[in-house]
Amino acid sequence: MNISEENLASELKNRNPIALEYAMNVYGKNVYTLVYRIIGGIGSREDIEECVSDAFITAWKKIAEFDESRGTWKTWLLILAKYKALDYRRKLQERGNGAPLAAEPTSRTDLETVVLSRERSAQIVALIRSFPEPDRRIFIKRYFYYETLENIAAETGLTKKAVENRLFRSRQALRQQMHLLEQEDTYEGKR
Incomplete structure (x- = not known):
């Protein structure tokens, strides 16, 4: 067969x-x-x-x-x-x-950094999930599955340039949202 x-x-x-x-x-x-x-x-x-x-x-x-x-x-x-x-x-x-990557935090500051890093990762994933289709699918294919622009264009029926533009806009939106989150964190820290 x-x-x-x-x-x-x-x-x-x-x-x-x-x-x-x-x-x-x-x-x-x-x-x-x-x-x-x-x-x-x-x-x-x-x-x-x-x-x-x-x-x-x-x-x-x-x-x-x-x-x-x-x-x-x-x-x-x-x-x-x-x-x-x-x-x-x-x-x-x-x-x-010579040391495990996920070693136990040695101080309160290290623990806070680990917790904040995990929270930030969860926020980034939530932001990516909020992208409209096909932008979300394109972003995931490119940055999580490392697919080429040509393959993504062929799969989505878009031109390579259109895929590049959508990725650019998605990165900009992600940056803006991350900046807003950082401002919120700073504001919360001052309260």
Whole structure:
């Protein structure tokens, strides 16, 4: 049986090793690029290749969790790869620095910084979620999945320039909202 994008998920669920080989051939470059962007500055080429392999192994093992109604197999794979790469990055940083990245805060100031950082991250995610479509989808594809402008343009039916303009406006809106949040924090701190 020939493997295609249409039957890839079902063939993987049927444990067809040829489907896994197909997935690696078709999506390997996407996964490698994503992993490289996350751990390239820290890890070696071998670390990146090992992480890419682990992402495909995880997809093979967890294929039963894939739900076509929630998105494409490619998106699911890239999400798995992203989290795998973030785990690798954390481990590589721990190994390189000799101290865990998520060490316990040593003072009240450190604890406040950690809490504020987490709150700020949650605020940023909420702001991105508030973007109208297709701006939200474009922003996520570009800055979370590291997709090229050309791919985003092709998927959305927009020109590359239109995608660039939407990303520019989204970044501006995010900056403005973050500035407003910082002003609110400053105001709250003075009260």
